[in-house]
Amino acid sequence: MLPHQPLAAVLRTLRAMKGVTQSELPADRKHLYKLEAGLSDITLGMIQELAESLGVEPVTLVMLVRATEMGCSSQALLVLVADQLQDFERKGGPAELTRQLDLGAVQAREVARAERSSAIQACKERGLTQRETAHELGLSKSTVARAW
Template identity: 35%
Template sequence: MSLKLALAAVLRALRAAKGLKQEELADAVSADYLSTLEKGAATPTLDKLHALSRALGVSPTALLALTQSMEANEPPSAILERAHQEILELQQLGLADLLQQQVVAGELIKRPPGKRFDEAKLKNVLTCKAEGLTQTQTAKRLGLSTSTVHDLWRRTPDGD
């Protein structure tokens, strides 16, 4: 089952369980848009998903867990337990500190300018270049697009 269809089923079931009509969720989304969601014909933005969860009286976490439960045909408790374990593992990797570094005074920090690239790909491309391979040969050997090889071809190991 697709996530769109799983969300559609969850929205329908939650609305039915709470005895709500589509029009009663108009503060969150229009009845037309809700109908489209409940047909599985659209995917809501995070903001709309949050507004829908509030209007339905459930947390966004519960709404997503129920949706994943439907999609994977697993109990919501299994979905949440797996998520809990993942969060614990991420915390051990220092995620809390990394998250705090992303926001300053309520604003997302800007990343440094420049195009991001994969260091391992750069090393492999430069190795091929040093071996005398052409960019096309390098792309074939490494399974990369020629445009990626072309971009990395001009870089130095320190990223300049």
């Protein structure tokens, strides 16, 4: 969820810069009024539609909101994001993302459940208690107990 006031300010600013009226945007005027007044949440789909109508990439809209919220320049935030994306790539994120897309949501959960169960069993074989296993793996005790 994006913060309401920074989102409202960014939407009003982009509309003013582009000379676009609320009626030219792809949303109910009542909803747009609430968005621009900082009274409503926004969905990812609406971000995409508004960004397209305002002639910017959705990520630009989100970056402007986040920079406003953080009180920093969009360039400073861009450096931070670039560092995070490099870290994502360095840690194998693209390959894992491809794997997740290939698996799909249901199958990905099943694979994660099987991996978690194997990790729990390995802790059990090492002689750890359920509580120690939960702490080591960052799981709840009830999750560990189900796979114990």
